Amino acid sequence: MGMITINGTKIRELRKSKEMSIKALADELGKSSSTIGMYERGERSPNFETLFRLAHFFSVDVDYFFNEMDVMSENYELLSDEYAHYKKQVLERSKGICELCGNNAPFHVDGQPYLEFFVLETKQEHLSPTEKMVAVCPNCLKKLQILKLPGEIIFLKNKARNN
Template sequence: MTSFNERLRELRSRKKISQQELSDRLGFNRATYARYETGNTQPDFDTLKKLADFFEVSTDYLLGRTDKPRSSIQSDGFDEKEQAEFEAFINNPEHGIFFKDYLDAPEERREEMRIIFKALMEKERNRKPGQRQGE
């Protein structure tokens, strides 16, 4: 399981921002933030919530309690099964090219991708056996 400090470092790297920039945006001391990433200290509850909000992930994800960045409640109407299908779909190399920037995309773009995915899945559900895609 991924540790808090590893997950924090990974999320910051995905956003392509420095420790200083993140610290400035959230009102932290850079040295304190650096200790979070090295695992030398843990943030208090309010700081943990700020970090989760900034990275748009759950606190459970930051703490390594789950590998799902967002809870099913946060997944814009997706239930757990739909969220699992969506994650499997975007992680498939054949589909991934379209969804490759999903995790780094702004929330509005991620919502658009989820809507497109739902539309694709609805079309597939209505397809009869032997029928080619798009018919």
């Protein structure tokens, strides 16, 4: 997938809320400071992979970066379709079981087990999006977002890559 159009001011707001410099965010994402500045000014948009990394780093859903009026745009539909495809693959891999705690999904929605999706931070560019994403129950998602326990992250990375 090519570039997508997002609201770059939301990146700036999140970065400033963490009291981060552009350089610190660039280092975190493996990008140049000028690239991050262009994202924030709307002069350039991140690719799909970078958008996932931004969402993971700031603990927000990918949808956060889009304006409400963008929801019906072609770019958003393409992103949603691709994201849905990856989510479906990860959910199939999990077989309805949280990939962290091993419990069944807490409930079902429209006949499908309800699990959240967590994007694993990695600098390994060769991995597919499904090797960087896991399906977890809502409790484990919050635990991952807040505590960020290294042992659990390593466990999930190995699980995602070996399935």
